[in-house]
Amino acid sequence: MWLQLRCGLEPKTLAALTVVLVAAAVFAAMHFWSDRPASVRAPERVGEAAASGADADAGGPVTPEPSPGAAPAAGPGGPAGSGVPGAQIVVDVGGKVRRPGIHRLPSGSRVADALRVAGGARPGVDLDGLNRARVLVDGEQIIVGAPPGPAAAGGTGAGTGGPAAASGAPAGPVSLNSGTPEQFDTLPGVGPVLAQHIIDYRTQHGGFRSVDELREVNGIGDRRFADLQPLVRP
Numbered sequence: 001m002w003l004q005l006r007c008g009l010e011p012k013t014l015a016a017l018t019v020v021l022v023a024a025a026v027f028a029a030m031h032f033w034s035d036r037p038a039s040v041r042a043p044e045r046v047g048e049a050a051a052s053g054a055d056a057d058a059g060g061p062v063t064p065e066p067s068p069g070a071a072p073a074a075g076p077g078g079p080a081g082s083g084v085p086g087a088q089i090v091v092d093v094g095g096k097v098r099r100p101g102i103h104r105l106p107s108g109s110r111v112a113d114a115l116r117v118a119g120g121a122r123p124g125v126d127l128d129g130l131n132r133a134r135v136l137v138d139g140e141q142i143i144v145g146a147p148p149g150p151a152a153a154g155g156t157g158a159g160t161g162g163p164a165a166a167s168g169a170p171a172g173p174v175s176l177n178s179g180t181p182e183q184f185d186t187l188p189g190v191g192p193v194l195a196q197h198i199i200d201y202r203t204q205h206g207g208f209r210s211v212d213e214l215r216e217v218n219g220i221g222d223r224r225f226a227d228l229q230p231l232v233r234p
Contacts (some may be wrong), residue, residue, distance in 0.1 A: 053226050089138040093118040096125045096145030109136050113176075129180035137207040140177050140234065167233065173233040176208040194219045208234045 034102065089108035091114050094100045096120030097158055112132040121127055125145040136142075174183045184195035194217075201217045202208060211232055215225050 003160055034125070049202065089136060089140075091136055091139070092141040093144065094141065096122045097142040098122060105136065107138075109133060111136060111142060116143055118144075129182070130178060134177075134203070135206045137209055139209070140207060141175065142178055143175060173231055176211070176214065176232050176234055177202060179232075188226070189224050210234055 001082065019028050052172060088104050089107055089109065090102060090104055092102055093114050097115065098121075100118060103114060103117045105117065108134065111134050113132060114136060115121060115132065121144050127144070130142075130144065132207055149216045174187060179198075181199060184198055191200075197218045197220075198214070201213075205213075208214070211229055211234060214228060214232065215222075220228070
């Protein structure tokens with residue numbers, strides 16, 4: 001009544017103003033209520049970590065989880081780094097050893113391991129030309145104590161050297177995986193430099209799996225490979 005008398009407002013205008021003021025008050029109350037601080041629940045992972053920390057403080061066992069991308073440890077049947085637990089290779093060990101024949105070895109074994117399972121070399125056998133630290137490949141043949149191929153005959157005594165000696169080729173196929181520089185040097189068209197290239201390729205690639213890999217050696221083209229193919233073996 002005081003506002004109506006003071007401002008000279010009509011009853012309808014005063015009622016409308018009252019409704020507007022009440023609506024504004026309600027809107028302000030809702031706005032302040034929605035902006036009030038609210039409690040936030042901690043994530044479950046944080047709760048689990050806190051529980052694990054409590055177990056550790058209490059002396060209980062804590063089992064670590066493997067990190068993503070960590071390589072699994074090799075099983076008891078396979079060597080470390082082979083990738084497949086229990087993987088094996090088959091090699092043929094011949095020559096002057098106590099137990100020549102086919103032997104199975106864990107993947108990643110070396111020539112020294114093959115000599116061990118074959119009973120070792122016979123007394124008096126020279127192993128200087130055999131790389132006992134080389135890693136073996138599946139299906140490889142190792143000849144122990146094989147003498148290097150003979151050089152060409154000196155020109156006297158016709159027929160004493162045979163066709164192989166006359167051409168300067170070795171008496172038998174030379175092993176690409178166990179041949180020495182001297183043996184490779186007896187092959188036609190192979191000198192000390194190319195012989196070293198063959199040995200370098202063998203060391204870098206873990207041996208020759210087939211004679212065709214000889215094409216990838218630096219310095220051996222198609223024509224030279226055709227000459228060497230019947231004179232070598234893996």
